[in-house]
Amino acid sequence: MGRIKQKFIKNRAFELVCEHEKFTTDFKKNKEILPEFADVKNKKTKNKLVGYITRLEKQKKRY
Numbered sequence: 001m002g003r004i005k006q007k008f009i010k011n012r013a014f015e016l017v018c019e020h021e022k023f024t025t026d027f028k029k030n031k032e033i034l035p036e037f038a039d040v041k042n043k044k045t046k047n048k049l050v051g052y053i054t055r056l057e058k059q060k061k062r063y
Contacts, residue, residue: 005048005052006048009045009048009049009052010052012038012049013049013052013053013056014056016034016037016038016049016053017053017056017057017060019037020037022036022037023053023054023057024054024057025054025057025058025061026054027050027051027054030050030053030054030057031046031047031050034046034049034050034053
């Protein structure tokens with residue numbers, strides 16, 4: 001089973017995906033794009049946020 005993301009990660013990722021169309025389905029590209037829109041100091045939190053953004057983009061592309 002997968003790990004459950006924290007609520008603030010989900011909320012912030014959803015806000016960013018809705019506000020900005022620049023994100024893609026590629027984790028590495030999203031990791032480079034994120035600092036333009038959000039100031040995340042902690043590496044672990046940034047990676048979780050980018051991972052969830054990537055997942056949301058893949059879901060959006062699928063439907």
